[in-house]
Amino acid sequence: MKNWKARKTLLIVGEGYDEVAFLNHLKQFPGVCGQGVEITIKNARGKGAAGVIDCAIKLQANAAYDSVAVLLDTDTDWNAKVEKLAKQKKIQVLPSEPCLEAMLLRVIGKSPAVGKDLKKQFDPYVQNDGTRREDYQQHFGLAVLQGARHREPTIDGLLALLGI
Numbered sequence: 001m002k003n004w005k006a007r008k009t010l011l012i013v014g015e016g017y018d019e020v021a022f023l024n025h026l027k028q029f030p031g032v033c034g035q036g037v038e039i040t041i042k043n044a045r046g047k048g049a050a051g052v053i054d055c056a057i058k059l060q061a062n063a064a065y066d067s068v069a070v071l072l073d074t075d076t077d078w079n080a081k082v083e084k085l086a087k088q089k090k091i092q093v094l095p096s097e098p099c100l101e102a103m104l105l106r107v108i109g110k111s112p113a114v115g116k117d118l119k120k121q122f123d124p125y126v127q128n129d130g131t132r133r134e135d136y137q138q139h140f141g142l143a144v145l146q147g148a149r150h151r152e153p154t155i156d157g158l159l160a161l162l163g164i
Contacts, residue, residue: 008037010161011065013056015072016046018100018130023071023158025136026145032162039162040065048077053086053093060089067092069161071154073099092161094154101130107148107155108139 014020020043026032027039044055052072060068069092072078078095086093096103101122102112113121119130126135142164149156 008066009040009064010037011040011042011056011059011063011068012161013042013044013052013059013068013070015044015049015052015070015100017043019043019071019096021131021133022100022104022136022140024133025140026158026162028133029142029162029164031164037066037163044070044072048072049074049079049095050077050082053082053089053091056091057085057089060091067161069094071096071100071158075099092157094157094161096154103152103154104140107152108144 012023014023020041023041027041032039042055042059044052047055049072052070056068056070059065068090070086071094074095075098083093099118101118104125105112105118105122108125110121112118122130125139126132127138129135145155145159146164149159
């Protein structure tokens with residue numbers, strides 16, 4: 001008979017398809033949550049920071065997770081009220097300032113442009129499609145991300161959450 005061992009569970013809600021693809025990219029690194037943590041990644045499908053927190057609260061209510069985190073952009077709906085709600089619900093917020101694309105451009109040493117051109121500026125680094133996990137491999141390997149930990153608190157928080 002096999003020994004049954006309780007597993008810890010972690011829910012991470014990404015704001016949109018790019019966040020989910022990036023989170024799935026991180027999840028495939030060797031040693032991620034090697035301590036027997038089961039990671040569930042869900043997509044809030046946009047809706048700004050408040051929508052992401054709301055989505056996490058609903059998912060949290062439907063299943064008992066040991067910990068819950070969200071990866072969201074700070075450019076829409078991110079304010080003290082939303083932050084307070086996340087704290088009350090014990091949701092760890094991993095904010096991308098002002099958005100995931102800008103943060104990841106900084107990770108690889110690029111200075112992101114301000115405004116709507118961020119996606120266009122970011123696209124060449126993810127084969128013009130940030131919605132697929134495999135497209136993050138070339139420019140956002142583990143060594144690159146670990147090298148950016150000291151200057152990008154959200155990357156540090158994500159890697160720490162995943163046990164790497």
